[in-house]
Amino acid sequence: MAEQVRAEMVANVFEVSVQSGDSVHPGQTLLVLESMKMEIPVLAESAGVVREVTVKPGEVVQEGDLLVVLD
Amino acid sequence: MTVTENPADTATAANTAAKPAKPPREQDPRYPRNRLAALLDQGSLSLLTPEDNSGMLAVTGTIAGRPVVAFCSDPTIQGGAMGHEGCDVVVQAYDRALADGVPIIGLWHNGGARLAEGVLSLHAVGLIFHAMTRASGRIPQISVVLGPAAGGAAYGPALTDVVILGPEGRIFVTGPDVVRSVTGEDVDMLRLGGPEPHGRRSGVVHVITDSEQGALDEARRLATLLGFQSQGTIDVSSVEDLDLADLLPDSPRRAYDVHPLIDHLLDEGTTIELHPRWAPNIVTSLGRLGGRTVGVIANNPLRLGGCLDSTSAEKASRFVRMCDAFGVPLVVLVDVPGYLPGVGQEWDGVVRRGAKLLHAFAEAVVPRVTLVTRKAYGGAYIAMNSRSLGATKVFAWPTAEIAVMGSIAAIRILHRRKLAEVEPDIRPKVEAELAAEHEKIVGGLDKAISIGVIDEVVTPKQTRSQLAAALAEATDARGRHGNIPL
Numbered sequence: 001m002a003e004q005v006r007a008e009m010v011a012n013v014f015e016v017s018v019q020s021g022d023s024v025h026p027g028q029t030l031l032v033l034e035s036m037k038m039e040i041p042v043l044a045e046s047a048g049v050v051r052e053v054t055v056k057p058g059e060v061v062q063e064g065d066l067l068v069v070l071d
Numbered sequence: 072m073t074v075t076e077n078p079a080d081t082a083t084a085a086n087t088a089a090k091p092a093k094p095p096r097e098q099d100p101r102y103p104r105n106r107l108a109a110l111l112d113q114g115s116l117s118l119l120t121p122e123d124n125s126g127m128l129a130v131t132g133t134i135a136g137r138p139v140v141a142f143c144s145d146p147t148i149q150g151g152a153m154g155h156e157g158c159d160v161v162v163q164a165y166d167r168a169l170a171d172g173v174p175i176i177g178l179w180h181n182g183g184a185r186l187a188e189g190v191l192s193l194h195a196v197g198l199i200f201h202a203m204t205r206a207s208g209r210i211p212q213i214s215v216v217l218g219p220a221a222g223g224a225a226y227g228p229a230l231t232d233v234v235i236l237g238p239e240g241r242i243f244v245t246g247p248d249v250v251r252s253v254t255g256e257d258v259d260m261l262r263l264g265g266p267e268p269h270g271r272r273s274g275v276v277h278v279i280t281d282s283e284q285g286a287l288d289e290a291r292r293l294a295t296l297l298g299f300q301s302q303g304t305i306d307v308s309s310v311e312d313l314d315l316a317d318l319l320p321d322s323p324r325r326a327y328d329v330h331p332l333i334d335h336l337l338d339e340g341t342t343i344e345l346h347p348r349w350a351p352n353i354v355t356s357l358g359r360l361g362g363r364t365v366g367v368i369a370n371n372p373l374r375l376g377g378c379l380d381s382t383s384a385e386k387a388s389r390f391v392r393m394c395d396a397f398g399v400p401l402v403v404l405v406d407v408p409g410y411l412p413g414v415g416q417e418w419d420g421v422v423r424r425g426a427k428l429l430h431a432f433a434e435a436v437v438p439r440v441t442l443v444t445r446k447a448y449g450g451a452y453i454a455m456n457s458r459s460l461g462a463t464k465v466f467a468w469p470t471a472e473i474a475v476m477g478s479i480a481a482i483r484i485l486h487r488r489k490l491a492e493v494e495p496d497i498r499p500k501v502e503a504e505l506a507a508e509h510e511k512i513v514g515g516l517d518k519a520i521s522i523g524v525i526d527e528v529v530t531p532k533q534t535r536s537q538l539a540a541a542l543a544e545a546t547d548a549r550g551r552h553g554n555i556p557l
Contacts, residue, residue, distance in 0.1 A: 008374065008375055009375050009376070009378075009411065010413070035376055036375075036376035036378060036408040036409070037324065037408065037477055037479070037480065038324055038325070038326050038372065038376045038377075038408060039322070039324050039325050039326060040326040040372070040373065040376050041325075041326060041373065043328075043373070063415075
């Protein structure tokens with residue numbers, strides 16, 4: 001089942017740490033957002049394989065925007 | 072009203088119809104006595120009300136050797152629907168628990184009020200609500216929802232201090248059939264009132280478990296933490312110091328998960344988190360420090376940067392009031408960049424709900440100790456159990472920063488014109504210089520100490536023992552108020 005990882009808040013994409021095809025474990029950093037003058041890692045909640053990363057570093061994301069799709 | 076809705080009835084009828092021969096009720100694992108026996112210490116169960124067809128059973132017994140009162144609805148009769156007799160069983164259980172001053176645990180699996188009894192059953196359900204509210208803040212009330220809890224049975228647990236949801240637990244006011252006929256929405260019980268909606272969205276449920284026994288075990292732990300706190304017995308010498316600094320990232324800009332910090336601060340293996348997935352930017356956990364029950368409230372920078380927002384303020388204020396009502400001292404771990412900005416927040420009532428947190432802390436008479444680990448900015452600084460709200464003691468780690476806002480943000484406002492004239496390539500350098508100067512003027516921790524808003528700087532290595540000592544020195548106290556489900 002695909003899991004969609006979405007932005008919790010308005011942020012800049014600071015760093016993308018995975019690419020499509022990567023296997024991830026729970027708690028692994030998928031990407032890092034920058035908001036409230038902080039670098040906020042976005043972690044995988046469950047194990048899976050990255051199907052798609054929909055953002056690039058430097059992009060601005062809004063609350064609810066899709067970041068990563070995990071299978 | 073929709074309290075008469077009875078969706079569990081039909082579900083149970085369909086299930087039993089499919090089975091060839093029906094075993095006696097007493098052998099059904101859902102039979103109240105069986106569930107209550109699984110909750111209480113082995114052999115400790117003693118009937119408070121007779122086993123009959125009222126749809127409820129009340130008992131006394133022990134948990135970890137300490138007395139409690141418990142009751143359980145009976146889904147083997149009319150899907151567990153509540154009639155006036157069954158409701159009276161619950162009221163009797165409350166009267167006994169209040170008289171003995173012991174925790175009360177309710178196991179819920181029923182579809183609401185008995186339709187055949189009409190208004191009489193509504194009246195009787197209302198008497199349960201009244202009993203629960205009378206007991207609020209006086210004795211710990213724990214609800215475990217093991218099956219559907221609809222209508223009146225939904226509000227029963229909702230009025231109590233902690234709600235635990237087993238894997239088959241479903242809580243809703245109106246069932247899927249009514250939702251479909253009235254609004255046209257096609258939804259099942261799981262999506263309407265299962266672990267996902269109540270764990271993440273509604274905040275109705277405090278603890279979710281993946282087995283029924285797990286739910287009963289969590290109820291045992293919570294009854295012990297809230298009911299048997301070991302008041303006045305913090306053993307400071309038993310509190311070993313650990314280097315908690317290792318649990319934070321090197322860069323002060325980097326967000327981190329605060330859970331390991333809480334787990335290491337409290338006695339090992341004692342932590343139980345309430346509302347872990349709802350408003351996760353603030354963490355509310357019960358546990359023990361030096362053997363005594365304490366409540367921890369911590370900003371979690373990993374989620375929303377640790378900002379306070381309307382939901383997290385409400386979550387924290389209910390937790391503070393619950394701890395205060397039961398005399399549970401508080402430890403507040405502060406790393407907060409401020410309130411979450413945005414139209415959504417303002418319209419969502421961040422002012423009204425944020426005010427609840429100010430009120431809850433300012434009102435609390437339990438010992439409440441604050442530790443600022445990294446930063447405390449602006450209005451959120453005040454809200455996180457600051458000195459001005461009456462904190463028992465405020466500690467800070469040596470690198471902590473307390474300010475109206477971060478120094479870079481401050482000088483960008485104070486020196487907006489000057490910075491606009493600076494060449495972009497040297498701007499970061501100029502900003503850093505101005506920030507250093509600004510920090511000198513407003514004065515970091517030294518200033519905070521001299522004006523008395525910080526009592527002491529502690530190193531991460533001394534934190535456990537210092538927090539324990541501060542709580543041990545303080546006089547135990549207990550707020551005289553109910554625990555309204557804010």
